[in-house]
Ligand SMILES: Nc1ncnc2c1ncn2[C@@H]1O[C@H](COP(=O)(O)OP(=O)(O)OP(=O)(O)O)[C@@H](O)[C@H]1O
């Protein structure tokens with residue numbers, strides 16, 4: 001039995017999925033409790049979408065078992081589908097249909113009884129702040145509105161569990177905050193939500209997260225507990241110019257003076273065993289390379305630092321360079 005704990009709304013054990021030679025999901029175990037916002041967090045190709053598609057019973061697993069709301073993924077997939085909303089990564093609204101018509105379309109797909117539709121649609125439009133826009137074609141909406149309409153379409157049958165695959169990728173930060181407010185409200189109303197994201201600021205908003213990498217879960221826990229796994233000390237370094245910052249990164253990597261050197265916008269995060277000693281020696285050392293340090297201070301690890309650390313422990317490269 002996959003789910004021997006009734007508080008677990010979503011459970012997976014030993015999930016495996018390959019596409020030809022690619023092992024997209026490699027023995028994943030996870031459990032999500034009722035009322036949680038649970039984040040699948042990881043870079044491109046980590047296996048988030050594949051995991052979610054298996055949990056939503058859209059894609060059969062090669063091995064392993066799942067249960068959602070106590071239903072068995074193998075024998076009761078239809079039951080699961082009735083009770084979940086699944087918003088795929090490339091969720092498509094019908095651009096030439098109006099907002100209201102899109103909702104009607106999904107009411108049909110999700111087989112919402114006709115007598116309930118009008119009321120539900122009205123509520124959802126008000127709830128998503130789209131009532132004023134219901135006559136517009138979906139193509140005419142802003143990115144944030146499209147995203148809220150997509151979510152509303154997946155709530156029309158009042159699912160107890162929501163799977164949202166990168167729902168806010170490509171949406172501006174304000175719309176993203178707005179969207180997360182809606183997710184928090186859904187949680188208050190008792191929904192259980194699994195959301196995937198490559199963004200660490202979204203990961204911070206989840207009750208618990210699973211860091212996914214190369215088809216595996218590196219760790220799972222609250223954002224605070226995950227950050228506690230970081231070992232070492234961190235320094236933030238800024239240099240006089242961006243060119244100097246890049247030169248510092250290249251030099252420190254080449255010389256392998258530190259456990260890790262990561263670039264974050266206009267700063268480097270340096271991982272060291274001894275922050276004090278590093279802070280004492282480094283400016284002089286870099287000065288001799290023609291690099292002037294303007295700022296060097298100890299900082300606590302972020303989720304991103306912890307992800308890079310765990311990937312390093314697992315013998316990989318986080319591949320995240322956002323300079
Ligand atoms: N239908 C498919 N056919 C072949 N390979 C696939 C298929 N779906 C996924 N893959 C591969 O499986 C791996 C995991 O892909 P997946 O889409 O699950 O990752 P992801 O974490 O969702 O990435 P992204 O953040 O880019 O959406 C990748 O190497 C991908 O190329």
Ligand SMILES: [Mg+2]
Pocket residue numbers: 048049050089165166
């Ligand atoms: Mg994906």
